Structure formats: C-alpha cells, structure tokens
Amino acid sequence: MPTSISCDVLIIGGGAVGTSVARGVAERGGDAMLLEAASIGNGSTAKAAGMFRSQFSTLETAHFAARSVPVFEALERQIGIGLHQPGYLLLGGADYREKLEQAADNAERFDTPVTRYEGQECRNRLPTLCDDAVSFGTEVTTDGYADPYLFATAQAQAVREAGATIHTNTPVTDLSISDGRIEAVTAGDLCIRPQTVVNAAGVWAPRICSMAGVSLPISPIRTFAVTSPVSLDDSPMVLSLDHNVYYREEPGGGSLIGGPISGQTADPDAYDGSVSLDILLELGERVARVDSRFVDMEIERSWAGLKAATPDGMPIIGAHTAVPNLITAAGYNGHGFMLSPGVGEAVSALALGESPFVSLSPFSPARFADRDSQNQHTRIGLS
Template structure:
C-alpha cells in the first residue's frame, strides 16, 4: 500500500476526505475543487482568513481542471485580460517558491500563426496593447516563425505573433500544490461532498447543505466551472455559464522525437499543438460543430477538421497517428469572458467562473482578486466589467463590449 503523510490526507489531494466530518459552521464555503477553487482557498487562507472550507463533489481537478492543455499566456487583445494573464504568469513561474510545488512550468512561448493581412493587423493592435503593459510579444515573419516551429510551412502564413515568456504547466499538479498549501494555512478540504442546496434567510446567505450535513455560513464562493449555473440558481443568482466539450489528442512517442517548440496556434482554424513531455505532441482544436452539453466522452470526429487545418499550416502533422486523447468542458459565457464578482441581490455570494477556456491560465490572479473582494481590499484590477450583471436585460446577451475584450482573444 502506498504510504501517505498526514499532510497528504489533510489536503484532499491524495487521501479520501469524504469520511471526515463537516464543520457545523464555516466563515467561507468555496464550491468547487478545481484550479479556481484551489487558488481562492490558498489565497484566503494565506491571508489569515480562518474557517475556509472547500467542498468538491468528486475529487480535486476531476472536472475541467484535470483536462486542459495547461497553456499560460498574456497574449490577449484587451488590457483587462492582458493584466490578468501577466500577473498570473508571474505567479506560475514562482510557484515552486509560493505556494511551493513543482508544476512542470515550461517557458516555451506562444506562437500565433496569421494567414492574411487582416489577421496581421488585428494582432499588431494586440501586440501594441501587450507591449504597453510590459508583455514582450512581437510580430515576426514567416521564416523566423518556421525557425521556432520547424513543422510550420512558412509559405502558408504572412506573419506570426510570438511571446517568449508564455508557456504551459501541469494543471493537476497546480491544483494539488494550491490545496496542500491551503491546508497548511488552515483551510479544510472535503471531497466527494456535493452541494445540494443553499439556504437564504432574510435575504442573506445562511447555510450550505450537502449529503453529509449542513454547514452554516454567511459567505459562499462559486468556483464550480461548467456547473456554476446550477450552483448559482440554488442561491437565486443567475450565472450565464454554458458547458461545451473540448477535446485534445496525443500522438504518443514519435519515432523522431519532436524538437522543443512553442505552443503553436493557427488563428483562423484554432488548431494548436505543442510538446507533450513524453516524446510526442499534444494536438487540439475548438471544433465549431460542437453543441453545448455536459458530454465528456472522447471521440475522433474532430480530428478530421484538425488534419485539414494542419495540412495547410504544418503538413507533417496532418498524417501523424493519434494514440489516445481526452475530453473536458469549457465553461463558456456569451462574450467568452469570465464572471468575477459578488451577486448584487445576495450579499456575500461571490463567484469566479465562466472563463471560456482560460481558467487555468488566469487562476493565480483571480485567487488574488476574490481574496481582496472578500476582505474589502483594493484589488490590482477593477473587476467591475466582469460582473455577471453585464448580461442582465435583453441588450446584455453576447455583448463583449462591456469588458473591452474581443472574442478573437479566446480561441482556446
């Protein structure tokens, strides 16, 4: 039998904490044990908040956080997301020191492939905004892009956008690292403990109900990912989050090991690829035919449009075999930007969800933002544009103008 330390058992990352009794009262109940919930738990507990309780209905990272590609970047089109991405990148790079865990961070850079002058002009605007905020991205020519990624056919693009400080990390290790550190600071983590109801008394939060008992609390933080709409509804809060399946595949070890390449994305098709750490490549694409829903089964149907797109940009990838893959859920919003804030009608119901594929890369900064919102501190960023209330009323649906962000920044 594998030996586990008491610390491991206390975090819920390795041991089964379902049998641990629930406290009768908690200062804060966090719903969801993915990377956002774990980050929030760590940042609150580190700040000295006592009585932090995280409830996960399955095991940590069992939902979306266990299935992403792990990309981390600051290449976005708008200042709000650039600032969140840059601050999070700093935290991911320093994760070994704070909170203290090896997350396999690989600073390989991001490379966006641009197929025509319109795309180049769009990214030139984005690069200017990024540079103004200290992000060292730049537009490069086809030959330089091919030198960074030898799979690329340079004749198929007019330019590329490259940032050398971006990269990727290991999501499950990040969740485990945050939860271990949160537990060291006094937070309680309970797995296999779904929230079944949220009680409101006199217009305020009163308790959270689970199959294992009821916890009295005056603060709930929803970090439930694709299931956030359901959790919000328990408290009478509308969180416009829709689940959408996304899939990735792995080639397995290749006969000729791939060179170290950037996280490479074709802007027009959303096809992307990077090293998988095991002598092969990770392949992915946002399939435009995918319908919303909670299905998480892996299928190979999306590989046909991926191979078609790869054939245009990186022909050698179009025929690579696929050994296996997996599917996870995006938590999408109408404008593909996150929901971060406090419910207007239910005080102390906080939320961090709807990241539309960017929850992992933005998790460290969002943990700070929710911590400061809870404590009444001045945050590093005005999160007003990310409030769920931007979708209230008929004019709110799908209007990305509220955040200043453009949907093209959210292709993965």
C-alpha cells in the same frame, strides 16, 4: 442532523480556480473553507491542456496572466508541477492583426517582452509553417505549460498549510437565502454559514447559481485533444487563430493538438469523453493546414473535455446584484487554468472586502442582464 459550522469565505469547486481562491483567502488571514464534489482537480482541470500565455486583447485579462506566470514558476521550484516554457507563438491572418497587436501591447504593459513577426518572419521563425495566409505573429518566450492536476493539488496543499479546510466528495445540495443573501449552504452532512460564497464550480457554476435563484449564461462546450508521435523539436507552442487550433510538445516526446470543433453543449455529469472519427479528421486537417509536420499524422490518444463558454468569450467574475454575498468566478472559455493564480488573488481580495489589484468591472455578471442572445463564444479567443 447536519453539523453546523461557519466561515468567512466558502469556495465551491476544487479545480485550478477554486484552489487558487482558497489559497488567496487563507494567506490573507481569512477563514476559508473549500468544498469539492469529487476530488481536487478532478473536473475540467484534469483534462485541460495546461498551456498558459501572457497575451490577451483585454488589459484586465492580461493583468491576470501577468500575475499567474510567477506562481507557476514558484510552484515548479517548490514542489514540481511539470512546468515547461518553450514559448508561445500566436499566428493570424489580416483579420486578426489588430487583436494580436493589442494582445502584444497589453503583455508589454506588464513588462513581458513580446516579439512581433511579419508574414515571412513567421515562416522564418517556424520553417514548417505552411499557412500562406499568416500575415502576423507574436511570441512570448516565457509562456509554456504545466500539469493542471499537479497545479491544483499543489494549491490545495498550500491551502491546508495556511490553515484552511477542504472537504472533498462533498457536493453542495442547497443554498438557503434570507433577505437576499446566502444564509446557509448544505453539503453532505454539513450546514455551513459563510459570510461570502465564491462559486468557482466551472461548468457546474450555473447549477450553483440556480440554487440562489440566479441565472448564469455559461454553457459546457465540448473541446477535443489528441496526441501524436510528431516531434516538434523544441518549437514553441502555437495557436492559429484562423484555424482555431493549438499545438504543443509533449514532455515525453510527441505532440498535443487541441481545439473546439463546434458549439456542442454537454451535460457535465454525463458527457461523452470519446472523440468520433469525423472530429479526429477535422482536428487533423486543421493542424495540417498550419504546420507541414502534421500532414498524415498518426493519432495515439484522444479525449474530450469541457470548457465553460460565455456569450462574449470573457469570464464572469464578481458579485451578483440579487445576491450580493455570492461571487461567481467561472466561465473562462478554456483559459481557466492559465489565469487561475491571478484570478485567485483578485477574487480572494474581493471576497474579504478588500480592493483587488485589477478592476473586475469588465467581467461583472451584470453585463448580461439586458442581453437577449445567449449564443456562446466557441472559438479560441484572445479576450
């Protein structure tokens, strides 16, 4: 017979977002419990590139980012999460100038210094830049990358130290609904009776919502990354919006290149983690059109991950009208790791009935209620 227990807030998903929410609840004095179907940081988090940036074209997302960077820096001092801060240079042609300007303005709203470059100044900043179409660029020198797995496990350690409970290898199998609310959650040999449930299950989030009879417009989209021996010589990380590709240094030498290739969906439980030759060639051609150092580059490793894509490129964060004690915090379109500390802070407040530091209305699940098209946003976005 299942063991019956109760808690204030039950968090489903032990990745970067789930552990951040659980930490926030526990440190606010709430009785938190986290369920992870496998091990901490084992899902999409483990295959993320680990990059973070301060510039987003949506003010609220930029606010998440501004609250996240200090957490990365603090964890690096306290425990070590592989933090490097070479800066992040965002590049675009004329079509992207307005969004880049908005993203820079938003970062500056939170006291983050941003340097703006016109076309030739971009080439002066990055002499190996070979994309003549670039007309504008912005850079934040404190942006960088860390190890997402080390981050998630560090957050989980903080969760335990704050007195919360984590159950790994404990997949959720059922949500019991009574009078429009989640009454109980079945997971393994546990029957949990929470006041509030936070669905931070990433690409598995639609499956959790479906157990409550709620539709969630998130699709698992394959994304790809490769490593190369090409040295970046302390260059900043780079995102080319025109070519839908990013690259950064690797801490042991060489470089990492990544980006989505198509809107190809996959089963998160049984997707192909390998990268075909045509995708390798496409990714190599994209980055070589941006930076001359990657012309005829060799490839050392390659892998495929999944991002939780939404129709408008923005995450889904908030309670569901039909099931008000179910809060979803998922659908970050590849930005989950970089926003996770800020999201964790906001969602933990919401779950405990407090006011978050930022308005969550732009991310509400209700924004998709009357939308016919469920086409997913598959480019690297600034939202």
